[in-house]
Amino acid sequence: MSAAAQKFPCPGCGSPLEVRAAGRTQSVACGYCGAVADAQDPAHKLLSKYASAVRYEPLIPLGTRGVLRGEKWECIGYMRRAVRYYGVDYEWGEYLLHNPLKGFRWLVEADGHWTFYETLTEGPQGAPK
Ligand SMILES: [Zn+2]
Structure with a gap:
């Protein structure tokens, strides 16, 4: 890959x-x-x-390859993000996954909870403008 x-x-x-x-x-x-x-x-x-x-040391080292939801992905990027909301700091990590045929996805980790994201290039049909 x-x-x-x-x-x-x-x-x-x-x-x-x-x-x-x-x-x-x-x-x-x-x-x-x-x-x-x-x-x-x-x-x-x-x-x-x-x-x-x-x-920050990423939990998934860059270059790691694996299968997620039946597709092969390579972890090619990592960023640490944070926000302060009503005086409380929240932090999370975002992993950029790549597959030459499927494109890019994000795997987001916050306090041990993982979420798989696909970036949309346009809004869903029927969405308010
Ligand atoms: Zn250097």
């Missing part, structure tokens, strides 16, 4: 980085130093450096 994978050294620390879904990936974050590199620039220029000392 990773036929489109592309590797290059991190512009921040030189560690090997891998672009999964090459051509459709805009940036890659380094798991070692936190630098974010431009995946579409041939020189893979440095876009930003990680500003926080807080690090």
Whole structure:
């Protein structure tokens, strides 16, 4: 599934980085130093450096492949998200899954609860405008 994978050294620390879904990936974050590199620039220029000392280790390592709901998926991305709502902080993790034939899906984990999402490109029929 990773036929489109592309590797290059991190512009921040030189560690090997891998672009999964090459051509459709805009940036890659380094798991070692936190630098974010431009995946579409041939020189893979440095876009930003990680500003926080807080690090999260994804429960599903990037590059992991598995079957979910009868389809093969590769975990190609992870982001940690948070929101403060009425003074209470909520955090969750979102995993980007890819299958070259099926496209992209999100697997979201919050407090041990997992949810599988498919992004819609248009609203459901009959939805209010
Ligand atoms: Zn790095």
